[in-house]
Amino acid sequence: MSGDSPQDWRHPGYVAVIDLVAARAGLLPPSCPPAAMEGIDRAMARAGLSDFPTYLARLEAEPAMLDDLLVELTIGETYFFRTPEHFRFVRYQVLPDVLRRRGPGHVVRVWSAGCASGEEPYSLAVLLMEEGYGERMEVRATDVSRAALARAQLGSYSEWSLRGSEARHMRPFLLAEGKRYRLVPQVRNRVHFGYLNLADDTWPSHTQGLWGMDLIFCRNVLIYFNRPTIEAVARRLHASLAEGGFLIAGPSDPPLNTFAPFETILTDWGLVYHRTAPGQAPWAHSVRHAPPPAPRPVPTPPPVASTPPMPSPQPMPESPSPLGLEGAKRALALGDWGEAARLAAAHPEDAEAEAMAIRALANVNPLAAVRACTEAIRRHPLAVELRYLEAMLLLGLGRLADAERAARQAIYLEPSLAVAHLMLGHILRRQGDTEGARRAFRTAESLCATLAPDTLVPLADGERAGRLAEVAREERTRLEAVREETRE
Numbered sequence: 481m482s483g484d485s486p487q488d489w490r491h492p493g494y495v496a497v498i499d500l501v502a503a504r505a506g507l508l509p510p511s512c513p514p515a516a517m518e519g520i521d522r523a524m525a526r527a528g529l530s531d532f533p534t535y536l537a538r539l540e541a542e543p544a545m546l547d548d549l550l551v552e553l554t555i556g557e558t559y560f561f562r563t564p565e566h567f568r569f570v571r572y573q574v575l576p577d578v579l580r581r582r583g584p585g586h587v588v589r590v591w592s593a594g595c596a597s598g599e600e601p602y603s604l605a606v607l608l609m610e611e612g613y614g615e616r617m618e619v620r621a622t623d624v625s626r627a628a629l630a631r632a633q634l635g636s637y638s639e640w641s642l643r644g645s646e647a648r649h650m651r652p653f654l655l656a657e658g659k660r661y662r663l664v665p666q667v668r669n670r671v672h673f674g675y676l677n678l679a680d681d682t683w684p685s686h687t688q689g690l691w692g693m694d695l696i697f698c699r700n701v702l703i704y705f706n707r708p709t710i711e712a713v714a715r716r717l718h719a720s721l722a723e724g725g726f727l728i729a730g731p732s733d734p735p736l737n738t739f740a741p742f743e744t745i746l747t748d749w750g751l752v753y754h755r756t757a758p759g760q761a762p763w764a765h766s767v768r769h770a771p772p773p774a775p776r777p778v779p780t781p782p783p784v785a786s787t788p789p790m791p792s793p794q795p796m797p798e799s800p801s802p803l804g805l806e807g808a809k810r811a812l813a814l815g816d817w818g819e820a821a822r823l824a825a826a827h828p829e830d831a832e833a834e835a836m837a838i839r840a841l842a843n844v845n846p847l848a849a850v851r852a853c854t855e856a857i858r859r860h861p862l863a864v865e866l867r868y869l870e871a872m873l874l875l876g877l878g879r880l881a882d883a884e885r886a887a888r889q890a891i892y893l894e895p896s897l898a899v900a901h902l903m904l905g906h907i908l909r910r911q912g913d914t915e916g917a918r919r920a921f922r923t924a925e926s927l928c929a930t931l932a933p934d935t936l937v938p939l940a941d942g943e944r945a946g947r948l949a950e951v952a953r954e955e956r957t958r959l960e961a962v963r964e965e966t967r968e
């Protein structure tokens with residue numbers, strides 16, 4: 481196995497399993513052998529096996545056995561409207577382009593390849609519905625994890641899946657069910673889920689409906705693959721696109737343009753791949769549609785009573801990044817929670833590292849993440865990020881009073897932290913305090929408005945001030961509309 485020293489592995493049987501996975505599923509050697517060995521142990525236990533020769537023979541003979549193992553070696557991190565720039569590109573560039581080329585009767589064909597628990601294809605379905613394609617869309621979603629597909633088809637999500645800033649697009653289609661939300665059938669029925677191992681040479685496929693796509697999302701999946709698999713998958717993705725179709729990969733995925741004849745479109749957030757039709761002008765030279773509207777300048781509202789003073793917000797001071805922290809950040813971005821938690825937990829003296837480990841843990845065990853957060857706050861009582869994280873986790877668990885306390889503590893420590901006011905607004909609204917929620921959203925809005933629209937907002941996961949101001953304003957005006965209705 482390339483790049484790993486044999487002493488990383490407790491038994492040569494593990495190495496043989498990983499080699500088989502590389503050969504059959506095209507996966508890179510795992511970056512964290514201890515986590516991989518634990519995963520293999522779990523898969524073997526599910527199969528009722530404890531000896532490697534029998535397990536290897538079963539992996540060779542039974543595709544379902546291999547699928548079950550792949551689930552242990554890859555991670556299903558995802559959430560609604562993850563990486564909002566991609567969805568904005570679809571809304572403002574892809575759909576108008578498809579409409580212009582294929583006409584208003586065309587059924588838009590979309591594929592989420594590596595869909596995990598479904599947040600990505602459902603986000604695409606909602607976007608298409610918002611844009612008026614309710615009856616003219618075909619959304620396919622595939623994954624190698626049958627467990628993830630089952631969760632996707634169930635359509636039941638926790639607040640954690642709604643942690644992205646654009647998740648509000650989903651809220652009208654979610655019904656509260658205790659602490660979870662159930663997606664309405666109107667959206668659930670729009671997406672066709674199916675099993676597919678992208679490393680298998682079984683697609684494009686007419687029988688599975690995986691062909692002639694106007695748009696493919698294949699995000700944060702290719703990072704797992706070795707080079708020969710990336711090359712083969714890139715060629716098949718190109719072949720699965722309709723002429724004029726678009727492919728969007730994840731921000732950390734390897735570049736694909738050298739492996740298939742894609743035209744690459746360079747945007748200010750990354751690359752989009754385009755299958756240019758013969759005779760069609762390249763995208764770069766074709767008539768372009770109106771670009772996504774720039775975030776509108778937000779008028780500064782008058783000072784709000786009973787809110788803390790608002791010093792002009794500054795990015796959080798960065799603590800010197802200890803060795804390994806960058807690796808933890810990358811692992812977290814890729815959804816490799818085990819690795820992120822392991823790297824970050826090695827730095828309990830660093831509040832930022834603690835927060836990262838807690839974020840990683842929250843994906844697998846929110847209760848344990850809350851406990852870890854309480855511990856970390858004890859060590860770093862002035863770390864605002866930890867208080868904010870605690871509020872977010874408690875909100876996810878439905879512990880609203882505790883979440884409110886944590887959010888107010890974050891605000892006390894950093895009155896200009898716009899995301900904490902936004903969070904407080906969500907908490908108060910769920911508690912039925914409409915007026916308090918409205919004030920909190922208004923404060924968040926005015927704090928963002930003091931920043932240039934493209935400034936990154938502290939602790940906002942890459943969101944910019946203009947966009948967050950818009951989010952806060954929409955939340956506030958929605959509450960005001962309800963207030964007006966109840967007055968009438």
Ligand SMILES: C[S@@+](CC[C@H](N)C(=O)[O-])C[C@H]1O[C@@H](n2cnc3c(N)ncnc32)[C@H](O)[C@@H]1O
Binds near residue numbers: 551555593625679
């Ligand atoms: C990090 S999730 C990405 C989810 C979603 N695309 C997103 O970006 O939010 C990676 C998904 O890829 C799936 N996956 C890994 N290897 C795969 C393969 N060979 N074929 C299909 N899916 C695969 C995993 O099961 C997991 O659900």
